[in-house]
Amino acid sequence: MQLSFKDLKHTFRSPAGEARTVVNIPDWTVQSGEQLLLQGVSGSGKTTLFNITAGLMRPTEGAVYYGEKSLYKLPEERRDRFRARNVGYVFQNHHLIQSLTAAENVAMPMAFAGELSRKQCRDRAVELLSLMGLSDHVDYRPEKMSTGQRLRVAIARALANTPPVLLADEPTAALDTESAVNVMKLMRDTCREHNAILIVASHDPEVAAGFAKIARLQSGELTVEEIQPA
Amino acid sequence: MIYDLYLTWRNIRSKPVQTMIPMLIVALAIGLSTAVLALGNGVRQGVVQSADPFGVVVVGPDGSPQQLVLNTILLQDDPLGVIPYQVYEDLSEEDFVRYAVPLAKGDNIGGQPIIGTNENFFRLSINDAAGSAFQIAEGRSFEQPFEVVLGSIAAERLGLPIGGRFEASHGVRATINEDVHEGFVYEVVGILGASGTPYDTAVFTPVESVWQSHGVPMEGMNTESSDGTVNAGSAQPPSAGDLYGLDIDLGSDSLTSIMVVPTTPGAEVWQIWQQFYNAADAQAAIPGQELGGLFDLLSQAEDVLSSIGYLVLVIAALTLFLSIYSVTVNRRREIAIMRSVGSSRTNIFRMVLFEALIITLLGALLGRFIGYGAAAVIAAGITQESAIPIPIVFLADLEPLLWGLTVMVGIVAGMVPAAMAYSVDVIENLFAS
Numbered sequence: 001m002q003l004s005f006k007d008l009k010h011t012f013r014s015p016a017g018e019a020r021t022v023v024n025i026p027d028w029t030v031q032s033g034e035q036l037l038l039q040g041v042s043g044s045g046k047t048t049l050f051n052i053t054a055g056l057m058r059p060t061e062g063a064v065y066y067g068e069k070s071l072y073k074l075p076e077e078r079r080d081r082f083r084a085r086n087v088g089y090v091f092q093n094h095h096l097i098q099s100l101t102a103a104e105n106v107a108m109p110m111a112f113a114g115e116l117s118r119k120q121c122r123d124r125a126v127e128l129l130s131l132m133g134l135s136d137h138v139d140y141r142p143e144k145m146s147t148g149q150r151l152r153v154a155i156a157r158a159l160a161n162t163p164p165v166l167l168a169d170e171p172t173a174a175l176d177t178e179s180a181v182n183v184m185k186l187m188r189d190t191c192r193e194h195n196a197i198l199i200v201a202s203h204d205p206e207v208a209a210g211f212a213k214i215a216r217l218q219s220g221e222l223t224v225e226e227i228q229p230a
Numbered sequence: 231m232i233y234d235l236y237l238t239w240r241n242i243r244s245k246p247v248q249t250m251i252p253m254l255i256v257a258l259a260i261g262l263s264t265a266v267l268a269l270g271n272g273v274r275q276g277v278v279q280s281a282d283p284f285g286v287v288v289v290g291p292d293g294s295p296q297q298l299v300l301n302t303i304l305l306q307d308d309p310l311g312v313i314p315y316q317v318y319e320d321l322s323e324e325d326f327v328r329y330a331v332p333l334a335k336g337d338n339i340g341g342q343p344i345i346g347t348n349e350n351f352f353r354l355s356i357n358d359a360a361g362s363a364f365q366i367a368e369g370r371s372f373e374q375p376f377e378v379v380l381g382s383i384a385a386e387r388l389g390l391p392i393g394g395r396f397e398a399s400h401g402v403r404a405t406i407n408e409d410v411h412e413g414f415v416y417e418v419v420g421i422l423g424a425s426g427t428p429y430d431t432a433v434f435t436p437v438e439s440v441w442q443s444h445g446v447p448m449e450g451m452n453t454e455s456s457d458g459t460v461n462a463g464s465a466q467p468p469s470a471g472d473l474y475g476l477d478i479d480l481g482s483d484s485l486t487s488i489m490v491v492p493t494t495p496g497a498e499v500w501q502i503w504q505q506f507y508n509a510a511d512a513q514a515a516i517p518g519q520e521l522g523g524l525f526d527l528l529s530q531a532e533d534v535l536s537s538i539g540y541l542v543l544v545i546a547a548l549t550l551f552l553s554i555y556s557v558t559v560n561r562r563r564e565i566a567i568m569r570s571v572g573s574s575r576t577n578i579f580r581m582v583l584f585e586a587l588i589i590t591l592l593g594a595l596l597g598r599f600i601g602y603g604a605a606a607v608i609a610a611g612i613t614q615e616s617a618i619p620i621p622i623v624f625l626a627d628l629e630p631l632l633w634g635l636t637v638m639v640g641i642v643a644g645m646v647p648a649a650m651a652y653s654v655d656v657i658e659n660l661f662a663s
Contacts, residue, residue: 047661056570057657077574084572095567095660099244100237111233112572118233157571 001067001086001164003053003197004029008062009220010048022048023059024220032164033195035188036224037208040217046201047092049217050167053199055083066165084113088158088196090168090187094150096142102129102153103138109160128156132186147174151183159190166191168200172207180206234577237568238584245557249589252546252553256593257600259546260636263539264601265608267628270532272609272620274525277304282517283363283427284354286331287502289317290487295515296523302333302487303517304618305343305428309335312484313512315437321490326501329353331489334440337398339416342384344398344433346440354489356425363427368392369420375438379420383430394418398443414443428618441483490514543639546593550643554586558647565651566659579652586644587637594636 010023022045030036040046051057053064055071064071066086074082088109096105106125110116116124129138132152142150151171158166168187172180184200184207191198199215202208215224242249282303290298291311300306318332331354334346345351352371356363369392372379380390390396395417416435424430490502499516506514558565565578602622609620625632 051657054570056660077576080569080572080574083570089570091570091660095570097564097567099241099564104240108568108573109571112568112574112577118236 001197002029002031002065003165004065005053006063006065008052008064009060010045010052010057011060021220023052023217023222025049025062025222028215028222028224030197030199032197033192034213035191035198035211036200036213036215037211038199038201038215038217039203039208040201044217045220046217047169050089050169050199050201053165053167054087054089055079081113084109085115085161086163086165088161088163088166090151090154090158090166090171092170092173094142094154096150096153096157098142101139101141102134102145102149102156105142105153106156106160109157113161124160125156128159129153131190132156148179148183151175152186155183155187162194163196164194165197166199168198168202170202171200172202172204177206180204184210231580234580235584238581238588241561241581242585242588248553248557252550253589253593253596255549256543256546256590256636256639257596259539259542260594260597260632261600261604262542263536264598264625264632265604266532266535266539267625267632268602268605268622269608269620270528270535271625272605272622273528273612275623276609276613276618276620277521277524282521283356284489284491286354286489286491286517287499288487288515288517289313289321289330289490289502289506289512290515292511292513295513296520298487298513298515299517299520300524301335302489303428305432309486312486313488315483315485317512318485318488321488321502326493328491328493330491332437332485333487333489334437334484335486336440336444337400339396339398339433340388342381342388342431342433344378344416344435344440345429346435346437348437351434354491356427363425364429365423366420367423369418371420372434372436373419375436375442376414376416377419378416378433378435378439379422380418381422381430381432381434382424384433385421387431388433390418392418392421414439426619437483437485543635547639547643550586550589550639551646554582554589554644554647555650557585558582558651561651562654562659565654566656569654569656570660575652578654579648582648582651583641583644586647587640590636590640590643594633 005025005028007027008023008025009021011019011021013019022043038046038049048057052059055064055074058072063073066082069082071079071082096102097108100108103122103125106128107118107121110121110124111118126135126138129135129152132155134149134152134156137145137149137153140149142153145153151174155168155171158168166187171187172183175183187198187200188210190196200207200211208214212227213224214227215222288299288302290302290309291313293310297307298310301309315332318330321327321330329350331350332347333351335343337344349371352362352364352366354363355361366379367382369379380388388394388396395415397413397415416433416439422430422434492499492502503514503516506512568578569575602624606622609622612618612620
């Protein structure tokens with residue numbers, strides 16, 4: 001499934017009433033299986049673009065297409081289900097639910113997608129956590145886990161429904177270099193395996209080094225650059 | 231929907247204190263309402279059972295017919311005064327009277343009322359078919375003045391065996407400063423089996439014993455002090471104050487009331503009642519009719535208590551609302567996370583509403599235990615005190631209403647927080663610092 005943006009524009013209004021366009025993408029298509037790095041200074045609109053792509057924030061203008069389907073033409077209830085099935089989103093702060101165990105957090109998107117039984121959701125969650133090296137932590141609550149472990153739970157949750165699009169916002173920000181490299185490898189390998197689109201927002205040069213395509217957001221404008229292998 | 235319920239239950243379990251407080255308040259409110267209703271129902275049934283067990287008409291002095299019935303049948307309240315023994319003799323000769331039972335009260339032993347009567351008392355039967363309600367379980371019936379037969383509960387409370395002796399105290403119930411009828415010694419000659427009526431708490435003696443201990447000498451009767459000294463009977467007629475603290479002169483032989491058993495059960499009741507309709511100093515009262523008036527009073531008391539119960543329920547609903555509201559405010563980020571991974575607004579709305587409903591229903595369940603438990607304890611206390619059986623039964627007719635009310639409270643209390651959760655702004659709460 002390809003992901004495309006048509007005449008996409010998002011404008012914020014300051015308290016003084018001043019309009020500021022943070023995303024302005026006339027036409028951009030990401031092909032199925034593509035992996036790219038999204039860069040831009042703080043406040044350049046990376047997170048806003050991710051939120052719009054995930055169907056969480058309606059853009060001021062334009063459309064986001066998953067294949068032929070226009071995301072914001074779907075009624076909200078269907079868009080929620082669509083998000084559960086088609087978008088994996090790894091947040092910078094992981095956003096795990098503290099009262100649930102690691103396995104329950106991972107099972108959540110599957111349960112909301114409504115395609116698997118509770119037992120199947122649990123089995124798949126345990127399988128994903130094992131893939132992340134957390135087989136001993138399936139019944140741990142996030143508060144009992146390290147930052148790296150929480151991130152891996154968040155990645156497992158994002159991959160739960162094997163989504164065709166995986167978004168990761170500064171996923172390695174709180175990790176040491178070795179862990180960051182491992183986590184990135186895990187995400188990239190998984191996406192490659194499922195031919196899924198992977199877009200990673202990161203300032204980390206170690207992370208950037210692995211990508212052949214970089215999208216840069218500057219004052220809302222997007223430019224895409226191919227990196228030739230050295 | 232099942233998954234929403236599962237997440238709700240996990241959320242409730244993760245914060246037991248915030249759940250327990252509103253749940254307990256709901257439980258207390260429901261418990262209070264249940265206890266009031268169950269007790270009201272039990273008292274009604276108990277009084278109905280005890281009020282007219284023998285199918286009698288009660289004849290007694292003029293005054294409140296309700297008090298006459300309460301005192302004669304349920305052994306509650308004070309006697310109204312006295313009527314001449316002649317009334318009993320006249321009634322006994324009437325064709326429409328099968329037999330009459332004279333009753334003279336005024337003394338007690340250890341708080342158990344002493345009832346002067348005759349052998350007719352032991353003919354009284356419940357529903358007329360089961361034989362006498364008062365069967366001698368041990369010993370024999372009284373034959374002489376100052377011989378007594380103990381009711382089953384009285385025997386248990388007093389711990390007096392056959393052959394046990396005692397002096398009676400003045401008054402229908404025990405007081406701090408006991409006024410003992412010195413010199414008049416009663417002897418236990420028999421103990422009755424349980425009849426399931428308030429009379430199980432009483433001590434029975436020939437009516438002459440009561441007259442004599444209050445100053446009416448009986449021919450050929452002497453009395454004996456507890457130290458064994460033999461005394462001649464007093465020549466002084468007893469005064470009303472002597473018996474009950476009432477300002478009525480007591481003749482040489484008087485009764486506090488008479489239970490009249492009609493020849494045909496139920497048939498001559500009105501005939502007996504009419505006979506006393508125009509009498510100046512006596513009246514006939516029909517227990518069932520008089521207790522109908524008592525139920526009106528009971529209903530009023532029940533209404534007041536039920537109103538308090540409903541008020542507490544409103545307070546419980548408000549507490550529940552505040553609790554769920556505050557929990558939802560604190561859960562906005564969690565709600566935003568759930569939305570971001572695919573939960574819909576409807577899922578979130580349901581979860582908050584389920585939470586309110588689960589807390590309310592658990593509270594209501596606990597409230598049932600509290601309510602029926604408290605009612606049973608109070609009923610046991612009343613039964614112990616009065617021997618009026620107060621059956622606490624499951625209120626099958628009222629339960630659907632009570633549960634309906636509970637669900638309504640849960641929905642009302644959860645609706646606003648659920649609506650708030652429904653409209654949580656995902657981006658604002660997901661990325662709030």
